[in-house]
Amino acid sequence: MENITVLGAGVMGHGVAQLFATAGINVHIQARRESSLEKARELMTNNLKVMVEKEMLSTSDMEQALARVTYTTNLLEAVQNADFILESIPEVLEQKQNIYEIIESVISDKTIISSNTSTFPLKELTQRTKHPERFIITHFFNPPQLVPIVEIVKFDKTDENIVNKTYDLMKKIRKSPVVLKKEIPGFIVNRVQVAMLREAFHLIEMGVATAEDIDIAMKGSMGFKWAFCGPMESQDLAGLQTTKSMVEKIMEDLSNTREVPSFLKEMVENDQLGIRTNQGFYNYDDHGEQAIHTRDDHFLDLLKLQNSKENKSKIISSSK
Ligand SMILES: NC(=O)c1ccc[n+]([C@@H]2O[C@H](COP(=O)([O-])OP(=O)(O)OC[C@H]3O[C@@H](n4cnc5c(N)ncnc54)[C@H](O)[C@@H]3O)[C@@H](O)[C@H]2O)c1
Structure with a gap:
């Protein structure tokens, strides 16, 4: 083509x-x-x-x-x-x-x-x-x-x-x-993302953590791992008996709401739309553009690292 x-x-x-x-x-x-x-x-x-x-x-x-x-x-x-x-x-x-x-x-x-x-x-x-x-x-x-x-x-x-x-x-x-083997709303990634966001919003509503706490916790755990070791691979490495008992214990306590949280509705009604209006979970004071540049700079570094790892694994597999 x-x-x-x-x-x-x-x-x-x-x-x-x-x-x-x-x-x-x-x-x-x-x-x-x-x-x-x-x-x-x-x-x-x-x-x-x-x-x-x-x-x-x-x-x-x-x-x-x-x-x-x-x-x-x-x-x-x-x-x-x-x-x-x-x-x-x-x-x-x-x-x-x-x-x-x-x-x-x-x-x-x-x-x-x-x-x-x-x-x-x-x-x-x-x-x-x-x-x-x-x-x-x-x-x-x-x-x-x-x-x-x-x-x-x-x-x-x-x-x-x-x-x-x-x-x-x-x-x-x-x-x-x-x-995808079949069509489904939200496909794979946004379904998993929304399931995770539902719980993160629930933690904020219950006063367990702030938005910033959640970002720190996720960037330092799943965010760190998932670029190289997906959620399913991670379970294999941890041991599936541990996965089973963790899921058993925590699943019943998770949010199963079908409602958009009221704090999120209020933020949108009050024009707190993120960088577009300089206010979202964080205050941007006109540095929204800079936030995008910083994000892209980190993503480029990660992409470069991933590409170099992929090339390395290709060299290894072709020399076998
Ligand atoms: N923004 C995201 O994060 C994101 C992520 C994944 C998928 N998408 C999807 O990608 C698509 C585009 O989203 P976006 O965020 O780039 O939108 P956007 O509003 O930034 O850009 C749309 C572009 O299409 C042009 N346009 C509008 N009507 C047109 C027409 N009739 N013919 C030709 N051009 C026309 C607009 O001038 C604009 O340049 C949407 O279907 C969206 O759901 C967006």
Whole structure:
């Protein structure tokens, strides 16, 4: 697959386009406004400059990657020769359905359409499409150019050949794809995340810990381990008899609420939205942008470490 088109140039779209470009693949990125494209170009350039500073790319790699990106506001021009279209426009079902209807009128029958949706099932996304069998979900995580995982989600109509091609493409852009065996709301990661957040919110509500205490505890435990040793591997290493008794003792005491906690509703009503309004669980006093830079800097260091470990394990396995 040589011609890739990313629809939407926002938080996710620019990062996904960057992944294709750094993997040596030409990519068209389309948005409705020139200003969105200009912003995307600026963000990609800055992201790649930091990778050069960290010696993850050479200056010429960066220049070549940037030259592989074509920017356009013309939707039909962006998609007409595409082999793979990755839709990353806002999470509004009607907008997504509209755009599929428009692009299906000009693309070839072989073109794959993937959505970066976090919430809509394929059955709803494909309600008005001619070829539902070509649709698939590729769910990236923010920032997509750094977080390794992509959840690939198919439904009963998705052609298996399309699943395989999508998997291979995700590998080619150096992601770690996981194909879900069946479609389920929230996929894998957000289900596990929300289950964990339910308990963390419960601990805050009960006055057991502050938000900051929870962050310190999780960064120093699960956060430290999970980049290299997943939750299931960790149980094997600890011993499953210990896991069984821990689950037996604690499970019955955990929150099983189906309600959003009232403190979270109040925060949102009072415009405490996180860095966007400078106030969330923490106060940002205009250093929200800096918080993103610091996060990305740490993620890049971790990615560099993971890449070097992966290369090492490849060397070991090939010398066996
Ligand atoms: N932000 C996240 O953390 C995150 C994580 C995973 C998945 N997602 C999913 O990715 C998708 C995009 O989210 P985002 O956060 O990048 O949104 P965003 O609002 O930052 O960006 C959306 C972009 O699409 C453009 N756009 C809007 N309507 C369009 C149209 N009709 N045609 C072409 N472009 C259009 C906008 O101008 C903007 O550039 C959503 O489906 C979202 O659920 C987001």
